Every structure is written in structure tokens, then in C-alpha cells.
Amino acid sequence: MRVTKAVVPAAGLGTRFLPATKATPKEMLPVVDKPAIQYVVEEAAAAGLTDVLMITGRSKRALEDHFDRNAELELALEAKGDLQRLAAVRASNDLATVHYVRQGDPLGLGHAVLMAEQHVGQEPFAVLLGDDLIDPRDPLLSVMTDVREQRGGSVVALMEVPRDQIHLYGCAAVEPLPGSGSPDVVRITDLVEKPATDEAPSSFAVIGRYVLDAAVFAAIKATGPGRGGEIQLTDALRRLIGTDPADGGGVIGVVFRGRRYDTGDRLDYLKAVVRLASERDDLGPEFLVWLQGFLAEGRGT
Numbered sequence: 001m002r003v004t005k006a007v008v009p010a011a012g013l014g015t016r017f018l019p020a021t022k023a024t025p026k027e028m029l030p031v032v033d034k035p036a037i038q039y040v041v042e043e044a045a046a047a048g049l050t051d052v053l054m055i056t057g058r059s060k061r062a063l064e065d066h067f068d069r070n071a072e073l074e075l076a077l078e079a080k081g082d083l084q085r086l087a088a089v090r091a092s093n094d095l096a097t098v099h100y101v102r103q104g105d106p107l108g109l110g111h112a113v114l115m116a117e118q119h120v121g122q123e124p125f126a127v128l129l130g131d132d133l134i135d136p137r138d139p140l141l142s143v144m145t146d147v148r149e150q151r152g153g154s155v156v157a158l159m160e161v162p163r164d165q166i167h168l169y170g171c172a173a174v175e176p177l178p179g180s181g182s183p184d185v186v187r188i189t190d191l192v193e194k195p196a197t198d199e200a201p202s203s204f205a206v207i208g209r210y211v212l213d214a215a216v217f218a219a220i221k222a223t224g225p226g227r228g229g230e231i232q233l234t235d236a237l238r239r240l241i242g243t244d245p246a247d248g249g250g251v252i253g254v255v256f257r258g259r260r261y262d263t264g265d266r267l268d269y270l271k272a273v274v275r276l277a278s279e280r281d282d283l284g285p286e287f288l289v290w291l292q293g294f295l296a297e298g299r300g301t
Helices: 034-046 060-065 072-080 083-091 109-114 143-150 165-168 215-221 233-240 266-280 283-296
Strands: 006-008 051-056 097-102 125-128 132-134 156-159 170-176 185-193 204-212 251-255 260-262
Touching: 006 034, 034 060, 034 125, 034 143, 051 060, 060 097, 072 083, 072 215, 109 215, 109 233, 125 143, 125 283, 132 204, 143 156, 143 204, 143 251, 156 170, 156 185, 156 233, 165 204, 185 233, 204 233, 215 233, 260 266, 266 283
Parallel strands: 006 051, 006 125, 051 097, 156 251
Antiparallel strands: 125 204, 132 260, 156 204, 170 185, 170 204, 185 251
16 A cells, blocks of 8 residues: 555654753754754655644644744735745645644653554554654655555664664664565564663664554554653564564564754754755855854864
8 A cells, every 4th residue: 555644743842952942842943944844744745745644742833833824924925025935935835734633641652653543544654753854865765665565564764873872772683685675675573672782683773764554553552661661662563573564564674874864962953954054055155164264263173
């Protein structure tokens, strides 16, 4: 079955960015001149997923406002003849059909995904975490949906990380997948949430892109609280490993070797802003000249 629906968990409190996120959702923090959440919805739309469900919480109204029309602002820009900014404002309105449901209690990523069950039904669907921005020049989601359509089951994005960082992620044990046609499409044989470095089965970290069979909902319901007292999506997916793809089972990994920006960490957020601004035609040349001068003065050390 073709994947057309995307789920974006966005109920987190954003405590790592306080006090900036006291009244502003972390998903609305700007990455250059667009909020982080818009990059995620653009990625979904580019992969053909035009039905987007956001899992939100309290104080997340700004997300709904951003993807809605702002008639007053549009009229003001139109009257001024500022067609470039008018097009930028309207772009977020037309990316996808966006729906919203609230996660009343912050019980973990697995619980957030479970909130999508009624909307998704029995269809396969993608899950995109807003803290991971994938560079559009390095498509990942479309590759994952192709693998899902060919193989069934669930598909998880993986990325090799330094061994001493694996404790920050879910970790996958993998083996070659016969007939996959690519060494980067692998069978996942185990999943462990944030293992100790010396206990990790590999250096393959789970990053924030999933294409899931609807069978995951039953697996989540059968999964109790795990690490941190939360219902972990990793633990639920572990239940599907080795089961029959005809029944929605089996978990495949797609190893991503492209550009990824982590906006959930303050330092990596700053790196993402600098990288993306540097590559912009309208900002990059002047910004790089300033940045080089700043470093030459020794002010960057």
C-alpha cells in the first residue's frame, strides 16, 4: 500500500532551549528564516506525503497558526507589492493538509505515535521527528517509502555515529538483507534504547525518520514503560522484529549517509543555522565574508 500519511510528534516541552521556549514552541524556533517544523513538513510533502497529522500539546497553538492562512498579513504584503514575502508566507499554507491532535500526557514517543491510530487506520504511515532536519539534497524519506512498498513491514532510518555517542540514541543490530540491492538497506535483528557504550550492539543509531506498518499500534499497546519511565517506540518496534511481513511484521533499516541537522541540541542548532545560511544564495556570500573576518580576528576562539 502506498504511503501518503505522515505523523509529526510535536508535544515536547523544549526544556533544553529555555527560556526561549517558555512561550514559544521549540518547533517554531527559526532556522535562518523558517521555523524548524516547516522544514519537516516540506520534506514530507516532497516525498508525496500530503496528509500530515501533528501530535501537539499545551501552548502549541502557534503551530496551527503557522500552517493556516493569515489574511490580514497577506493583504498588507499584497498592498505593498512585496510579492516575494507574500509567496513565502503563502508557501506554508499550501504544503499539505495538516491535522492536529493533542497528547494530553507526555508518556513518551511510543504513546505520541499511538495518538495517530484513529487518523491513520490500517494504512502504513511515516513518522518524522522535528528535531532532525534532513537536507533536501539528500533524500531519505522517499527511499524509505520505496523500501516499505517493496518489502512490507516497518522501515527505520539509521546513521553511523561515533561509538562514544551511541548512548544518546536508540541502537540497532543489523545484518545484510538478501536481495535488497544495496548494502545500506539492512535487516534489523535487535533494537536497544540508549544502551551503555560497551553494551551497544553496533554504531548504527536510530534517527528521527520511520515508515511504519499499522501493526505498530498493537505493539505499542503491549509495551510497558521503558527507559525514563516512558513508552518507547524503540521497544514497540522490537516486538515486530522477526515476525511475518505479511502481518505487518519485520523491521528493515535504511542507512543514511547524507546531511542531517540536529536542532534539538543548542550547539547543533547553531551549527545548522550557520551551515544553511552559508549555502543560501541571498545570504551566503556576505555572511561567509563576515564569518571569515570574525574568525580571523580571533573572536571565534
